[in-house]
Amino acid sequence: SASDNALLVISHPDDECLFFAPTILALLEKKAKILSASDNALLVISHPDDECLFFAPTILALLEKKVTVHVVCLSSGNYYGQGEKRILEFHSSCLKLGLQHSNVHCLTKFHDGPNRTWSSEEISEVLLEYLSKSKSKVLLTFDESGISGHPNHIAVNSAVKFMMKRTLSASFTPFVLETVPIVRKYLQIFDIIPTIIFLNQSQVVVLSSFADYFKAVSAMQCHRTQLVWFRWLIVAFSRNMLINTWSTVE
Ligand SMILES: [Zn+2]
Numbered sequence: 001s002a003s004d005n006a007l008l009v010i011s012h013p014d015d016e017c018l019f020f021a022p023t024i025l026a027l028l029e030k031k032a033k034i035l036s037a038s039d040n041a042l043l044v045i046s047h048p049d050d051e052c053l054f055f056a057p058t059i060l061a062l063l064e065k066k067v068t069v070h071v072v073c074l075s076s077g078n079y080y081g082q083g084e085k086r087i088l089e090f091h092s093s094c095l096k097l098g099l100q101h102s103n104v105h106c107l108t109k110f111h112d113g114p115n116r117t118w119s120s121e122e123i124s125e126v127l128l129e130y131l132s133k134s135k136s137k138v139l140l141t142f143d144e145s146g147i148s149g150h151p152n153h154i155a156v157n158s159a160v161k162f163m164m165k166r167t168l169s170a171s172f173t174p175f176v177l178e179t180v181p182i183v184r185k186y187l188q189i190f191d192i193i194p195t196i197i198f199l200n201q202s203q204v205v206v207l208s209s210f211a212d213y214f215k216a217v218s219a220m221q222c223h224r225t226q227l228v229w230f231r232w233l234i235v236a237f238s239r240n241m242l243i244n245t246w247s248t249v250e
Helices: 021-031 056-064 083-097 118-136 153-164 188-198 211-222 227-238
Strands: 040-045 069-073 102-106 136-140 173-177 203-206 243-248
Touching: 021 188, 021 203, 040 056, 040 118, 056 069, 056 083, 056 203, 056 211, 056 243, 069 118, 083 102, 083 211, 118 136, 118 153, 136 153, 153 173, 188 203, 188 243
Parallel strands: 040 069, 040 136, 069 102, 136 173
Antiparallel strands: 173 243, 203 243
């Protein structure tokens, strides 16, 4: 039960990783507010395919726990003029992940690109609108490093902080996805060891099963315009396709 604390007793340093890691993670997941079935959750991403490449473990875990998940993608990913195709790919990918069509929104208001500046005020207006429409108490998005460092990802984090400063009594809890150091990014499932070692008490880890990982890969295959060779390498080796670490916003 989420209200109980648990004490794990082991005999040797490393027993916690070698034998007990799945249980530790399952208990931490249970305790986390992020996985409460009574709350709706709003995931805000910047580009079609972010939902697969970075957030799939969490989307699948939340859906499994019967949480209603809404996704808003702020741009159509039209940088190379493929926006219309990418919107369709995004909807197909979300359906593959198990999201309801009516809970998935791709906006064309923001133009993507590393040199585009997205206004925190404009993003926060969109976020407030969708938080209200979706009746979500949990808002999920990128952290201040944006996982891949893309300015459009970081802009969403800045907008959340902007909202937190402006709204005195926020009616939602924001969670941001942790960007891990580059040396850990492509360790795939093996990143679970540094994840446990460096986990702090306020963080939440979501770990995918291999079945969920293959579901995420299958959803990624809907993003046909994006499947150039190096993105396959990301799909194959990225820890974010299997592990998500969440923090709350200070
Ligand atoms: Zn992106």
